[in-house]
Amino acid sequence: MADALTVVRRRRRILEYLCEGAAPKRDIVATTDSSRSTVNRAISELSSLGLVERVDGGFRTTTPGRLSLDVVTETSETMRTIRESSDVLSNIPLESCVSHRFLVGADVVTGDSAAPYSGIDDAFDRLRRADRARGFGVADNDPRWTQTLHERATEGSLSVDVAITRPMAKYALDRYDDRAAEYFAADDYRVRVCESLPFGMFLFDVEDRTVAHLLVHDEAGSFIAQVENDRPDAVEWAEARFAERFEAGVPLSEFTE
Known part of the structure; x- marks a missing residue:
């Protein structure tokens, strides 16, 4: 399996959406404009790393998931500043x-x-x-x-x-x-x-x-x-x-x- 940093970067959009609250897979598919199979793989990867969890109403980002997302977002912003x-x-x-x-x-x-x-x-x-x-x-x-x-x-x-x-x-x-x-x-x-x-x-x-x-x-x-x-x-x-x-x-x- 890919390392956690790679997974968070690749699944960043889904993590951001699930930070806003719990959602079922069908809503994740619709909101992130992803295929059902992509969402299934993403949820599987993120769950195995403890970055999302199943709750009433579907799935949501965990605290480790939000913290990991913050790191990737900050890194992306910093790299953009350096590049520009x-x-x-x-x-x-x-x-x-x-x-x-x-x-x-x-x-x-x-x-x-x-x-x-x-x-x-x-x-x-x-x-x-x-x-x-x-x-x-x-x-x-x-x-x-x-x-x-x-x-x-x-x-x-x-x-x-x-x-x-x-x-x-x-x-x-x-x-x-x-x-x-x-x-x-x-x-x-x-x-x-x-x-x-x-x-x-x-x-x-x-x-x-x-x-x-x-x-x-x-x-x-x-x-x-x-x-x-x-x-x-x-x-x-x-x-x-x-x-x-x-x-x-x-x-x-x-x-x-």
């Missing part, structure tokens, strides 16, 4: 170990060649409204971003924890030297410097909701696209990646010494 966004994702280094969990239900927004920062508009809007921001800064692509982050953090309306690379720290201090003292004086503006960072990423807390934005750049550091997700498991993954890198960095004030 392969050109974008190929710019993320393999060693960065981006989790497939971050891609489940994610929105991928690319920049326009005529307006390269348009792909970051959603993230920028959240930056303007957020109470808290955490993330990795690997490039200074959009002047609005740096200006807004600085203004909101130094005025006390935004709590910021950001990790940046050594080249980015040197660049920022050279370009924004007049603001360095404000960076160091702001209680809720914490910047740490890391040897390297895998990608650009920010998490924004807006109205009791956290949204994670993974920022994709090409080899030259130019912004290409963002991958946005607010699913709890995606946010949890992003928070863990941020925490481990931020804690490993040194305060910006030490970097300047």
Whole structure:
């Protein structure tokens, strides 16, 4: 007999229908547009694996069946995101170990060649409204971003924890030297410097909701696209990646010494 994953993929439509409630075989045939023999084989396979069961009114999906269906559905959605966004994702280094969990239900927004920062508009809007921001800064692509982050953090309306690379720290201090003292004086503006960072990423807390934005750049550091997700498991993954890198960095004030 085929393995359970293969069976669930092949009989997915029937499992989905039986998740809605018990149904006799004749209704399964009519609703799924399958032949009687196909439904008989499907019920036999699914029953032998404990994924459907006979009840009053016909057959229904079991809890293991629903969980198995969830896994296959999630995998299919993730594979579709990967396939449709392969050109974008190929710019993320393999060693960065981006989790497939971050891609489940994610929105991928690319920049326009005529307006390269348009792909970051959603993230920028959240930056303007957020109470808290955490993330990795690997490039200074959009002047609005740096200006807004600085203004909101130094005025006390935004709590910021950001990790940046050594080249980015040197660049920022050279370009924004007049603001360095404000960076160091702001209680809720914490910047740490890391040897390297895998990608650009920010998490924004807006109205009791956290949204994670993974920022994709090409080899030259130019912004290409963002991958946005607010699913709890995606946010949890992003928070863990941020925490481990931020804690490993040194305060910006030490970097300047």
